């Protein structure tokens with residue numbers, strides 16, 4: 001059975017590939033697994049049919065004939081475990097790639113989410129400039145550490161893996177902040193990942209949803 005994922009019918013990012021279905025699409029493309037997408041409005045995401053799949057009423061979700069999942073990290077790990085292409089063959093290598101997935105989600109992403117929350121909800125506060133500087137510094141610390149570890153390597157642990165897919169997806173959320181550009185090897189790392197044919201196919205697929213929605 002072809003797995004089905006859910007995504008925004010009208011993503012607020014206007015097709016920039018920042019919603020979390022993008023990373024799942026990318027994983028499917030990397031392993032060559034066809035997938036279907038069910039598009040949802042914000043209202044549909046809060047209805048019982050979707051809440052039965054996703055207790056928090058969000059996207060993405062994953063369904064095949066036997067299994068339903070929510071959480072992009074869990075979905076990508078499942079896809080990577082089911083198909084060759086996103087995890088090394090040896091057990092230690094698989095553990096290290098999984099380690100990088102968790103590092104992306106639990107250590108690198110949290111201050112980036114703080115930044116997005118601040119930009120979205122706190123711009124009009126008197127202390128906004130101070131808070132922004134603090135969050136930028138927290139992010140710089142993490143990026144500096146990541147940059148140090150990556151060094152001149154192409155990927156975090158040898159070959160491209162689900163760990164890189166997740167890390168790049170997280171770094172992309174810094175968008176136009178200019179923070180990634182402060183670390184040339186990280187900027188090159190993101191660009192290298194975005195040049196992968198699988199990434200391009202996934203990006204084009206989610207962009208087609210935006211184009212269709214814009215056409216009416």
Ligand code: GTB
Pocket residue numbers: 011012013014018019020021045057058059060070071072073
């Ligand atoms: N931890 C979950 C996961 O990784 O799967 C988080 C899922 C999540 O945050 N989903 C968001 C959602 O469904 C969409 S991706 N939000 C609707 C809601 O909570 O009601 C987050 C996102 C949304 C929009 C942009 N954007 O416009 O740039 C970027 C990222």
